[in-house]
Amino acid sequence: MDDDLPTDFQVIVVGTGLVESIVAAACSRIRKNVLHLDSRDHYGGLWASHNFEGLQKFIKEITTDPSRQLQVYNLIEKWYIPKESQEVKQEGEDGKTEDGKEAKKVWSQADFASEYRKFNIDMTPKLLFARGPLVELLISSNIARYAEFRCVTRVLTWMSDKLMPVPCSRADVFATEAVSIVEKRMLMKMLTSIVGYNEEEMDNEFKDWTDKTFQEYLTHKGLTPNLIHYVLYAIAGGTNAMPCLEGVRECKKFLMSLGRYGNTPFLWPMYGSGELPQCFCRLCAVFGGVYCLNRPIDTVENKTVDDKKVVVIESKSKTLTCDHLVLGINEGPKDLLSQEHSDSSDISRAVFITNGTIMSSEKEPLTLLRFPPLNEDNNATTVLEVGPATGSCPKGLFVVYFITNKVVDAETDLMPYAQKIFDMSGGEQTEASDKPKCLWSLFYNVKDTSATVRDGVEGVHVCAGPDAGLDFDRAVHQAEEIFKKICPGEEFLPRAPDPEEIVFEDDVTHGPEFQGEQEDADGDKE
Amino acid sequence: MHGRIKVRTTEEEKARKEKERQEKLKVFKHAMQKILYKRKQGEQDDEQLEITGKVLSSNPDIYTLWNIRREILILFSKTKNEEEMSKIYDTELNLTEYCLKINPKSYCSWHQREWVLTSRPNPDWKKELELCNTYLKYDERNFHTWDYRRFVVSQFKPPLQEEFDFTTEKLYDNFSNYSAWHYRSKMLVELYPDVKGGRPIQDNHHKHELKMVQSAAFTDPDDTSAWFYQRWLLGAVKVTIQLVSYTVTPLKTTLAWSRKVSNNYINSNVNIYFNNQLVEGKWIPCTGLEYDDLWIFEHNQEVSDNMDIKVEHGVGDEKQIINSEKYQPCTYVGKNKIFFKNQYSQPVIEELNEQLDSCRQLLALEPDNKWTLLTTTFFLYCIDANLYHKEIMVNLETLKDLDSQRAGYYSDLISKWSIEQQLPQDYNSNSLEYKISFSQKITSLPHLNYYSYCQVVDLSNQALTSRILPTLTKLQHCKVLNLSSNKINTLDGFPDIDLEELHLEDNIELDKMEVEVFKHKHKFMKIYF
Known part of the structure; x- marks a missing residue:
């Protein structure tokens, strides 16, 4: 098969992370000749979603050969349930408890292994803002037809030592009993005024606030502590130190996305965020991009062929040439890139699998929970809880992701938050408890790095890995920047036609007259 | 070229659509x-x-x-x-x-x-x-x-x-x-x-609805649907029909009602006695409409001096007798105890007071918010119009400035609610004269049926326009009507009432010619212009 692979391309993309995949699709869409490689056997790199077996493979790789995956470190996996199920007392009863409810299933590690395919666990869980750049791009490029989404059903926060729903939409504010009538008015007034500001008005309104915090601004506006908590921590996702203007912009972004798809501003991709790079890859392939997984590259250098500078790549003792090389940060030969790494921007991540939602609700919830920092050194922590309806896990389980900026290490940073909302004791799964039981956990740190190419190599564009942000905005932005460098002046992902819009050559010659009538008759029968 | 995707251009697409359209047609x-x-x-x-x-x-x-x-x-x-x-x-x-x-x-x-x-x-x-x-x-x-x-x-x-x-x-x-x-x-x-209290809604539900709608109104005050429901809730009170006053003269007998009633209602619930003799007669609505708040009673009995006249009104067993007093020779007026207060139950009043508090808090934060101020004002009126009258008037004046597009509406409210303050006092005196006793100039003439017994009506120096003219039909016993110094610009719509004197001076927009024609038509009326 390797012999069939052509060797000359206009663009070669290495790595199938989101940024790389968007660039590949954009180039292919405007008829660039694209080759897309990945050193691994799956799409997405660090943006991937894994089933439980794939995830175990990933964990094993990191623990046995850390050099293969330099971005990830401090990885700790823990089980809170037995290896095999103790099926003694459960059998015989008809699976129901006395009050008629279905009994809670008792899970074992073996159950996870046998149902491994029902898991889709994200390495980079993120949400899409309903009016954010990724949603707009998916729509304008018509790539949205390859993807499916679910609306986030609620936004929660941690307040007065308990979970509280955040009234963020008009309907929420109306329905909530957590704030007084006067607070309702104040909150709505603050929110509508923020939405209303255009850039100029914003400069005007906030000219005296450039060196002050958002919290100071909200206090100045007379909001009660209650409301400040909602706006600052939950809607803006900030901390006490958040600068005023940043807070206003974050709020505006949140509010502008309300009312498009659901009751919250967010969408979650079905089967995990790992689906998104694949959607772009599919478009790339539809327009002629060539794909090859399991294909690492060894060297990269510039050569001049026929008076033209090209990038020459050695991969599995094959020489490939291209005008532009797009490189995922994890995919390049180590000597090519000089990473600009500062420890402060690393990400602490955790994944938990639990036997219930953190706060019960009528229908299966899809939750964004924003924790304010629990102590002064900490950063704000984002929690996403997804259930079986998203295709993330088997029925009866929830997958919960924790994300924060690293302070010490993933476990130290995130464990205090997890303990607030989970029962981490590993005790009886059936025992009644107000918190869901944690069945399995995974902590790890990820580097958030950008890199520059070694001096003297041209035509190579490096894509950063996933960031700690809630949305995909940085990735979309970076992809567009790289595309503009490769194809200056070209349109970025123009709308791909639907099948019915495509004209086939033989479409022009009509069939004999009777065929038309035949069609009509068929139509009538319907 | 093989494998190349060809997509219709917008022009081609347009032409194709047009063709399809023609086919369909x-x-x-x-x-x-x-x-x-x-x-x-x-x-x-x-x-x-x-x-x-x-x-x-x-x-x-x-x-x-x-x-x-x-x-x-x-x-x-x-x-x-x-x-x-x-x-x-x-x-x-x-x-x-x-x-x-x-x-x-x-x-x-x-x-x-x-x-x-x-x-x-x-x-x-x-x-x-x-x-x-x-x-x-x-x-x-x-x-x-x-x-x-x-x-x-x-x-x-x-x-x-x-x-x-x-x-x-x-x-x-x-x-x-x-x-x-x-x-x-x-x-x-x-x-x-x-059912027991005769109210349209049970207390606890009335309270709950008021709470719910206030929550909506304060979430989005610019949404009018909630305000309309709130206004409906505030008006959902026990309704009683009251005979407010009656007038008997040798010329005419009239009965004024707190709300519009039908001929049927009067026939079955009203008895008129002259010297303890039941009087038979015919009922004519003053405006000619099926339902009216002022009815004329046509009878053949002679009205002489020093008669004992009384009217009995009531549904079922709850009968009320209203006695009359002789105001002038052969002129008898019977007046009831009148009130304009909405009859809320105590729990609802408590809820309204609570909501008033919230409104006042908000008003302190945003004194210029029209909806908050208007709602506050309505609460004040509904809770105790008497007690809060001054504040209500100040609020309405502020609203005229804040919401200038509806200034006329606020002026009419001022007129109505001020007249409601004056009326009980007038009902305690024996005068046959009606004169506006407050400083705000009235723009409309609500409750005029209550003053149907008056012989001298002084509405001078107000801000009345010609749109009030048809209402004057309620002044069935009026002899002297003073409309000078108003904003009357036409006499079109002036009702058919038997005045002796009509003052129209200082209505600067009123056309002289028109007045001449009017004079010609009303030869027995002294018209000052």
Whole structure:
């Protein structure tokens, strides 16, 4: 098969992370000749979603050969349930408890292994803002037809030592009993005024606030502590130190996305965020991009062929040439890139699998929970809880992701938050408890790095890995920047036609007259 | 080039669409011609059903075709058996459902559906209610669907509680929904009437609704639907009909009512006694309308001096006797105790006071908010108009500036509520004169029926325009009417009342010629201009 692979391309993309995949699709869409490689056997790199077996493979790789995956470190996996199920007392009863409810299933590690395919666990869980750049791009490029989404059903926060729903939409504010009538008015007034500001008005309104915090601004506006908590921590996702203007912009972004798809501003991709790079890859392939997984590259250098500078790549003792090389940060030969790494921007991540939602609700919830920092050194922590309806896990389980900026290490940073909302004791799964039981956990740190190419190599564009942000905005932005460098002046992902819009050559010659009538008759029968 | 994707350009696409449109038009014209021809020929058959059905599928709003279909269906129902008809009705329902998918606001499709369901035996109402649910999920504000829902519910009679809860659900989705609030108000008085207390709504529910609507109003004060529901709730109080006053002179006998009543009502609930003799007579509404708040009593009894005149009014056993006093020789006036206070129950008053507190807090934060100020003012009026009168007047003046587009409305409120303050005092005196005793200039003449007994009415130096002229018909006993220094610009609409003197001086926009003509017509009236 390797012999069939052509060797000359206009663009070669290495790595199938989101940024790389968007660039590949954009180039292919405007008829660039694209080759897309990945050193691994799956799409997405660090943006991937894994089933439980794939995830175990990933964990094993990191623990046995850390050099293969330099971005990830401090990885700790823990089980809170037995290896095999103790099926003694459960059998015989008809699976129901006395009050008629279905009994809670008792899970074992073996159950996870046998149902491994029902898991889709994200390495980079993120949400899409309903009016954010990724949603707009998916729509304008018509790539949205390859993807499916679910609306986030609620936004929660941690307040007065308990979970509280955040009234963020008009309907929420109306329905909530957590704030007084006067607070309702104040909150709505603050929110509508923020939405209303255009850039100029914003400069005007906030000219005296450039060196002050958002919290100071909200206090100045007379909001009660209650409301400040909602706006600052939950809607803006900030901390006490958040600068005023940043807070206003974050709020505006949140509010502008309300009312498009659901009751919250967010969408979650079905089967995990790992689906998104694949959607772009599919478009790339539809327009002629060539794909090859399991294909690492060894060297990269510039050569001049026929008076033209090209990038020459050695991969599995094959020489490939291209005008532009797009490189995922994890995919390049180590000597090519000089990473600009500062420890402060690393990400602490955790994944938990639990036997219930953190706060019960009528229908299966899809939750964004924003924790304010629990102590002064900490950063704000984002929690996403997804259930079986998203295709993330088997029925009866929830997958919960924790994300924060690293302070010490993933476990130290995130464990205090997890303990607030989970029962981490590993005790009886059936025992009644107000918190869901944690069945399995995974902590790890990820580097958030950008890199520059070694001096003297041209035509190579490096894509950063996933960031700690809630949305995909940085990735979309970076992809567009790289595309503009490769194809200056070209349109970025123009709308791909639907099948019915495509004209086939033989479409022009009509069939004999009777065929038309035949069609009509068929139509009538319907 | 092989494998290259060719997409139609916008021009090509446009041309293709236009061609399609022309084709459609041709088919449509052809079908319509055929339908009308067949109708002329009296061909009411399956083919006609088929063609009209096809045309309606793409143009659901051609009501002629629905009418044709109904004709055919009625004809079929006379000849076909039940089973056949059942199938035909099912097809008809499917067709309307298909049409409603195309246009969920198609009047005639909804109407056709209603017709089918009332025509056919054993209609499946449950399915219809589910259909309403589906359509209200697509568009929770489609008033056609709400209307249809009311029809279905009137037939199906599901538990009203479920319907009430349904409005709750819809309002929590989106409270900018007049239809849902309206439907809720209907359910509320059906489900929770306070039969014992004679109030339209039970206390606890009245309170709950007030709370709910305030929450909506403060979430989005610019949404008017909540305010309308609130206003309705504030007005949902016990209603009593009161005979407020009556006047008996040798010329005329009149009875003034706190609200408009019918001839029937008076006939069965009023007795008039002259010297303890029941007087028979005929009732004429002052405005000529079926319901009126001032009725003229025509009788043949002579009215002389020093008579004992009284009127008995009441429904059932609750009779009230109102005695009269002689104000002048042969002029008797009977006055009742009057009040304008809404009769809320104590728990509701407490709730209103609580809400007033919230409003006041908000007002401290945003003193210029029109809705907050207006609501505060309404609460003050509803809780104790007497006690808060000064504050109410100040608020209304502020509102005139804040909301200048509705300044006239606020002026009218000032007039009305000030007159309500003055009236009880006037009812305690023995004067036959009406004179505005407060400083604000009135712009309208509410409650004029209460002053029907007056002989001298001084409305000078006010801000009245010609639009009040028809109201003056309530001044049935007036002899001297002073309208000088107002804003009267025409006498058009001046009622037929027997004045001795009419003052029209200083109405600068009033045309001299017009007054001359008026004088000519009213020769027995002294007119000053």
